[in-house]
Amino acid sequence: MFHPDKDGVLAVVGASTGRRVVACGVIYVLGMLLIYVALGEPPALPLLLLVLALGIGSLVLAEALRRATLSEIMMTADTISTSDGMVIARIDDIVSVDRGAFAFKPSNGFTLKLKTKQPRGWAPGLWWRFGRYVGVGGAVSAGQSKFMAEQIALQVATRSAK
Template sequence: MQQDTMGDVIGELRASPGRRVFGVGVLSILGLLLLRMGLSGGTGTWLDGLVLVLGIGALWAGWIMYRATERSLVLTEEELRDSTGTVLARLEDIRGVDRGTFAFKPSNGFLLRTETRQPRLWQPGLYWRTGRRIGVGGITRAAESKALADLIAIKLAERAAVDAD
């Protein structure tokens, strides 16, 4: 077990380097292509301006994804948080883990359901949080995401066993 300043680390989830390069690259290339189209002025109408705005938006989204995927998710005995210290959920607040095929979850990831509503939070490619749901995954490795989801499910089962006694 690793030790950090916030407690014992049980599990960690990082963005896959290859998927990270691919995701950021696709958004950046899309942004550059849209900028080129908008600057060429093919139609001479307001659509050129819209294409320019979309190109800038795609480049901005690529930059946000690049910055977000530098982080990792860390599971401790008390909470799930990212490497900057932002707490996604405390373990006592999590009521379920969903990895099902038809769950509304990120690619290669899982969905957590919590007891209390949380403020919205989004780190593209790594996680999102809205209301009582937290989606983890995106450009992470499927095996690592599954392992982290299993660790959380084990912690929930241990808590349920203690509560039942």
């Protein structure tokens, strides 16, 4: 089994600078283009309001993505949490890890099935939590997320073998 570092961290998943720039840039550009189209040659009022709302929503989403991808996801022997201290899931609560090609999971990531329902949560580009499912991935490195998924699967298998 892999040994933790001096802080007890077994695995870390984060978004690289390049992935952050591309992901945020695309959504920022989309928002600016929608606002430009709406204000350049204004269509009928209902359509104008819709396109403006979509443009502003895209800019808000891009800013949320930028802020969320500043943190990392860390796995310790007990929890999976963000570098900000928010606990995403407890290792004892994980039933299974799904990282297959046809799994419902974020890009470059994996899905965890939990024993108990948890409150909803979302950090764009990093993770989401809905009911008994947690998705980790998005703008993250595929290698890092694969390593974390394997470490979680190993912890679950070790626990169920006892």
